[in-house]
Amino acid sequence: MPSVMQSLFERYEAVIGLEVHVELKTGRKIFCSCRARFGDTPNSCVCPVCLGMPGALPVLSDEAVALAVKAGLALGCRINRRSWFDRKNYYYPDLPKGYQITQLERPICEGGAVPIETSDGKRSIPLIRIHIEEDAAKLIHRGGETLIDYNRAGVPLIEIVSEPAMRTPEEAKAYLNALRRILSYMGVSDCRMNEGSLRCDVNISVRRRGDPDLGIKCEIKNVNSVNYVGRALEEEILRQSALLDAGVEIRPETRRFNEDTGKTEKMRDKEGAVDYRYFTEPNLPPIVLTDAWMDAVARSMPPMPDEAAAALVRDFGVKPENAAMLTSSVWLADYFTRCASATPYRAVCESLFVGEILERLDRDGPQEYLTPHALAAISALLGEGKIVSGSAKRLVHLAAESGEDPVRLAERESMLKISDEAALTPYIDAALAASEKAAADYRRGKVTAIRQILGTVMRESGGRADPIVAGRMLEERLKN
Amino acid sequence: MKDITELTAAQLSACLHRRELSASDAASAYLGRMTLREREINAYITPTARRALEAAAEADRRLAGEDAPALCGIPYAAKDNLAVAGVRMTCASEMLADFVPDYTAAAVERADRAGGVLLGKTNMDEFAMGSSTERSIAGATRNPLDVTCSAGGSSGGSAAAVAAHEAVWAIGSDTGGSTRQPASFCGLVSLKATYGLVSRRGMTELASSLDCVCPITRTVTDCALAMNLLAGQDTGDMTSFSSDEDYTIGLDAGVSGMRIGVVQPEVLAECEPAVKRAMDRAVRLLEALGARIETVELPLEMALEIYMVVAAAEASSNLARFDGLRYGSAKEGATASDQMRAARSAGFGDEVKRRILTGAYALSSTYGGGYYRKIKAAQATVCRETDAVLGPLDAVLLPTASGAAFRLGSYADNPTALYRSDCFTTIANLTGLPALQLPGGGDGHLPVGISFMGKKRSEKTLFRAAYALESELSAFLGREVGRDAVGYAKPF
Numbered sequence: 001m002p003s004v005m006q007s008l009f010e011r012y013e014a015v016i017g018l019e020v021h022v023e024l025k026t027g028r029k030i031f032c033s034c035r036a037r038f039g040d041t042p043n044s045c046v047c048p049v050c051l052g053m054p055g056a057l058p059v060l061s062d063e064a065v066a067l068a069v070k071a072g073l074a075l076g077c078r079i080n081r082r083s084w085f086d087r088k089n090y091y092y093p094d095l096p097k098g099y100q101i102t103q104l105e106r107p108i109c110e111g112g113a114v115p116i117e118t119s120d121g122k123r124s125i126p127l128i129r130i131h132i133e134e135d136a137a138k139l140i141h142r143g144g145e146t147l148i149d150y151n152r153a154g155v156p157l158i159e160i161v162s163e164p165a166m167r168t169p170e171e172a173k174a175y176l177n178a179l180r181r182i183l184s185y186m187g188v189s190d191c192r193m194n195e196g197s198l199r200c201d202v203n204i205s206v207r208r209r210g211d212p213d214l215g216i217k218c219e220i221k222n223v224n225s226v227n228y229v230g231r232a233l234e235e236e237i238l239r240q241s242a243l244l245d246a247g248v249e250i251r252p253e254t255r256r257f258n259e260d261t262g263k264t265e266k267m268r269d270k271e272g273a274v275d276y277r278y279f280t281e282p283n284l285p286p287i288v289l290t291d292a293w294m295d296a297v298a299r300s301m302p303p304m305p306d307e308a309a310a311a312l313v314r315d316f317g318v319k320p321e322n323a324a325m326l327t328s329s330v331w332l333a334d335y336f337t338r339c340a341s342a343t344p345y346r347a348v349c350e351s352l353f354v355g356e357i358l359e360r361l362d363r364d365g366p367q368e369y370l371t372p373h374a375l376a377a378i379s380a381l382l383g384e385g386k387i388v389s390g391s392a393k394r395l396v397h398l399a400a401e402s403g404e405d406p407v408r409l410a411e412r413e414s415m416l417k418i419s420d421e422a423a424l425t426p427y428i429d430a431a432l433a434a435s436e437k438a439a440a441d442y443r444r445g446k447v448t449a450i451r452q453i454l455g456t457v458m459r460e461s462g463g464r465a466d467p468i469v470a471g472r473m474l475e476e477r478l479k480n
Numbered sequence: 481m482k483d484i485t486e487l488t489a490a491q492l493s494a495c496l497h498r499r500e501l502s503a504s505d506a507a508s509a510y511l512g513r514m515t516l517r518e519r520e521i522n523a524y525i526t527p528t529a530r531r532a533l534e535a536a537a538e539a540d541r542r543l544a545g546e547d548a549p550a551l552c553g554i555p556y557a558a559k560d561n562l563a564v565a566g567v568r569m570t571c572a573s574e575m576l577a578d579f580v581p582d583y584t585a586a587a588v589e590r591a592d593r594a595g596g597v598l599l600g601k602t603n604m605d606e607f608a609m610g611s612s613t614e615r616s617i618a619g620a621t622r623n624p625l626d627v628t629c630s631a632g633g634s635s636g637g638s639a640a641a642v643a644a645h646e647a648v649w650a651i652g653s654d655t656g657g658s659t660r661q662p663a664s665f666c667g668l669v670s671l672k673a674t675y676g677l678v679s680r681r682g683m684t685e686l687a688s689s690l691d692c693v694c695p696i697t698r699t700v701t702d703c704a705l706a707m708n709l710l711a712g713q714d715t716g717d718m719t720s721f722s723s724d725e726d727y728t729i730g731l732d733a734g735v736s737g738m739r740i741g742v743v744q745p746e747v748l749a750e751c752e753p754a755v756k757r758a759m760d761r762a763v764r765l766l767e768a769l770g771a772r773i774e775t776v777e778l779p780l781e782m783a784l785e786i787y788m789v790v791a792a793a794e795a796s797s798n799l800a801r802f803d804g805l806r807y808g809s810a811k812e813g814a815t816a817s818d819q820m821r822a823a824r825s826a827g828f829g830d831e832v833k834r835r836i837l838t839g840a841y842a843l844s845s846t847y848g849g850g851y852y853r854k855i856k857a858a859q860a861t862v863c864r865e866t867d868a869v870l871g872p873l874d875a876v877l878l879p880t881a882s883g884a885a886f887r888l889g890s891y892a893d894n895p896t897a898l899y900r901s902d903c904f905t906t907i908a909n910l911t912g913l914p915a916l917q918l919p920g921g922g923d924g925h926l927p928v929g930i931s932f933m934g935k936k937r938s939e940k941t942l943f944r945a946a947y948a949l950e951s952e953l954s955a956f957l958g959r960e961v962g963r964d965a966v967g968y969a970k971p972f
Binding site: 148279280 | 569576581582583585682683684687688717793796797799802803816840846
């Protein structure tokens, strides 16, 4: 790090708070039954309610409320048994009704914290609140014109607001990663930043170390990857502390992160803030959570992802680094657990699952790629030494695509190892005939020369020859 | 034989169910009547003749069977702020001049499902803001009882259609008196039910927490029949609640033993003499029928003032969606804001702009600074006080408007003076309580209205009191109320 920057970092401290918007994974919009899914044809999932047609009224999705409460419970928030919606009024082309239905006065969750781990150790980042709101439409700027895709209008969101409790970009990144892990594991959201199901606004101010007062903050809107959040923060800390160092006052601004230049740029001043003319939403009665409803949600809560990962290590001998990956969602942890339970060859199963299946699930979403039974059969073939590891990998995909019995597939595809002496004899004969020099070397006492001959056997048999049997047969033949 | 259009809903229903008349006969008679009267009255913005004839033919098929609902085949009209799929809905505004919804309001859905025959969409003040049905892209509606006078508003088209026998009954919307006042000006009956009893889905919102979808009818009995059809929970309106009442049962149980409050005499000081006489007459008749009368005090003045703020505030938000992007004619502008400003400046009339500005000001944290919070607290006080007054009573009697219909154009130069004419009606919207308007007599050719207001969900009590009074007054008013036919109408 150049010494100027280093000196700035030593003298100035950042105060960072994040506002994270997360799309709730209900599959439906929050106030109507339109489908909510990434990648649908623009404006194909719309109705009078999400288009804000005159007279169309919102009907609150119970499932969205349940997911918001789940998020709150997972993050240790206080759940308000009575909360309500407010209208936030402003004009923008992406806002069909001219107002957004959100929660201002009484959010559904308050307090709570996100546990993080950085190079400095473990910390807990406290939360201010989580509230429910509807998403706006998506503006697509193309050439000189702007198109509006209303598919996103009315998608259920929660906004998770942290205390300004983070001090470094590393902490902010760790916070985002921890939040993503918990929420996606709980099935609250996909948390895909590239698809916009998790979006992050960053609030940051800088002050001289030791100064008890907060500096003037800037907001960096809609930063769309964890790495960009880190880079935007580094940039902004540098910019603000350099300004302070030069005796220039920071202006409260809304800024954006330019991914091409790696710099933050001013969008608008924050002074003269918009007056949102909030008032209680009259079309929706307050959300009142009964004991019975709360019990049902609490019962449906899975263990926290860290506990689930620890259980995989403990019960199935899974490697810790794999356990974290296998607990990225409840569904995945369950799928893996069913696979691992179906076979005594757990290490083999784990490596095939992580090596071959995970990637497909990332691509195709949560659907069972291969049945636990089939994976168990392949694990047994490999574990018992009947096939080689390369064949096992190929077999995973062949079985998944054809749905056929892996053992029969392995036979048909000639994957089973050749350990029968009669069947191996032709390969041995051919290899010896082709390796006269190596055979002579061996007989002269160069024991390692046998490896070359065995290599020929393996190559000629397409890797299927059982190396132990073939090696023994070669030794016998060379002795005579 | 009488002209078909003279029959009340109850009478026509009996004729249709006895197959003395067909729904198609009735629809044709009304469409004919519309042709005769519309040039003068201007009750409709968009007639739906073809749709009406098709609905009538379908109603006739149902009436040939056993279980046709009471209002099957009965022609009705709907205010032009209620969506009907495939039919233009203008809300009397330039902003929606070409807007055709592809969804139907719950109230119209219910009427259609019961075999109702929609004759058309009726005139109103722009976005239901007004009390005279003069501020409309379709021009003013004239009062059928005196065409130089206003039919009231904002549901003036609905009231005029019923009074001119251009519809048997009509659906309107009442946010601060917008069905009761026109019903009073046109000598008709209208019930603003408890907030939530009738679904608002598909009604263009004015002030969501105050809006009610309401029937306007010729008689109390017809009003009860209409409420049977309109009332009930709708999963599409989370503020609606369930009801399985039959409002036609027990109408004639009388008022003997009822405790009825009469609004404080001071408020009558500003009313026309005819209103005072109607109130006195009603009190005498109720007493004669065995009701106990006592004077009460309602916070009418405070309710009116709070109403103006709440209604304007919610309207300013509800009308924000009309930004020229999807409604109104798109305007040129350098930025999206410029385009919206241009579209809204061109698309809205003066009264709408006046209320949007007032409402935005009241909600503004910069200008209002906690003002709206105080208004909502004051509203809660009005509710408490009114509940306390109604506690020991069955109903309160009060005027509907301070006078009979005024001449068209009376308020052209002084638009805000018209706000005061809502001083007896807004309290029911602000408190969510039911209020039923019925004709109370009048001077000469123009009637004045009186209202019963009651506790939450006391619609049946109000119907009973109004029915008893209507019987006594009918001779005086010289109008028939179709009592002969009640027995024939099947409950819905």
